[in-house]
Amino acid sequence: MTDQTCRDLRVLVTAGAAGIGRAIAGAFAAAGARVAVCDIDDAALAEFRQELPGHAAFECDVSDEREVDELFGDVSGKLGGLDVLVNNAGVAGPTGPAESLSLKDWRRTLEVNIDSQFLCARRAIPMLRASGGGTIVNLSSAAGKFGFAHRTPYSASKWAVVGFTKSLAIELGPDNIRVNAILPGAVDGPRIRRVIDAKARSKGVPVADMEKLYTRQASLGRMVDADDIARMAVFLAGPGGRNVSGQALSIDGDTQALV
Numbered sequence: 001m002t003d004q005t006c007r008d009l010r011v012l013v014t015a016g017a018a019g020i021g022r023a024i025a026g027a028f029a030a031a032g033a034r035v036a037v038c039d040i041d042d043a044a045l046a047e048f049r050q051e052l053p054g055h056a057a058f059e060c061d062v063s064d065e066r067e068v069d070e071l072f073g074d075v076s077g078k079l080g081g082l083d084v085l086v087n088n089a090g091v092a093g094p095t096g097p098a099e100s101l102s103l104k105d106w107r108r109t110l111e112v113n114i115d116s117q118f119l120c121a122r123r124a125i126p127m128l129r130a131s132g133g134g135t136i137v138n139l140s141s142a143a144g145k146f147g148f149a150h151r152t153p154y155s156a157s158k159w160a161v162v163g164f165t166k167s168l169a170i171e172l173g174p175d176n177i178r179v180n181a182i183l184p185g186a187v188d189g190p191r192i193r194r195v196i197d198a199k200a201r202s203k204g205v206p207v208a209d210m211e212k213l214y215t216r217q218a219s220l221g222r223m224v225d226a227d228d229i230a231r232m233a234v235f236l237a238g239p240g241g242r243n244v245s246g247q248a249l250s251i252d253g254d255t256q257a258l259v
């Protein structure tokens with residue numbers, strides 16, 4: 001039987017044209033939702049339009065206030081309202097000891113990873129309220145509950161996501177709007193390969209050793225995949241998640257620390 005737990009829900013996934021966001025958008029579409037994504041990657045947006053023709057794809061850098069305002073105008077026009085916002089956009093940021101990092105790179109990481117969530121939530125809240133309630137899912141990271149050496153801007157931004165999520169959940173509970181964060185561990189895919197390469201260089205160890213450390217840091221001894229994250233997002237938006245709010249939900253194979 002097809003999963004229709006999100007039938008007719010109107011869903012916006014930021015950075016939804018590739019990676020984890022694409023998996024989330026696909027899972028919502030498969031569960032019967034009407035999906036809009038935004039992204040900065042034109043080629044990935046074109047591919048999304050081909051693969052999911054009944055859904056919408058817009059170009060938008062979610063760290064830019066004006067572009068976010070335009071996006072919400074477009075989403076409102078296309079979907080006629082909103083039930084679910086998935087704040088998925090995030091960048092890895094620079095890798096290196098804190099004293100070697102530039103303020104420009106620090107700020108860019110926070111702009112994309114946390115300012116964007118504020119900008120999108122601010123526009124989504126009145127729409128969710130108008131729908132009689134809804135769900136916000138914010139992507140944090142295992143780096144939002146552990147310290148992460150040589151990735152200070154990323155970790156700071158992902159801890160900020162958890163504080164933002166828990167505070168917003170309290171503010172919006174009376175409006176029947178639920179707000180949760182998902183904290184993925186290392187998600188297998190091209191991005192984590194880039195991250196592992198950069199970390200190996202920064203720490204001066206072979207890439208193969210760093211890769212082993214990445215899988216061993218989880219009790220389950222493996223990375224997670226994008227579909228694991230997508231299933232949790234769909235669960236949170238559907239009937240199973242109706243009393244789940246203010247939570248920081250780890251999907252990380254029981255990661256014990258970050259190397």
Ligand SMILES: NC(=O)c1ccc[n+]([C@@H]2O[C@H](COP(=O)([O-])OP(=O)(O)OC[C@H]3O[C@@H](n4cnc5c(N)ncnc54)[C@H](O)[C@@H]3O)[C@@H](O)[C@H]2O)c1
Pocket residue numbers: 014015016017018019020021038039040041044060061062063088089090091092112139140141142183184185186187188189191192
């Ligand atoms: N991949 C992992 O191992 C992992 C682990 C923990 C948390 N996360 C978090 O999950 C989320 C998705 O990660 P991913 O690995 O799919 O990312 P990714 O690097 O694969 O990028 C996914 C998409 O984000 C888009 N994007 C980048 N900056 C954008 C911006 N300013 N505005 C709009 N779109 C933008 C890219 O064009 C790309 O299509 C992020 O918040 C990330 O921090 C990822």
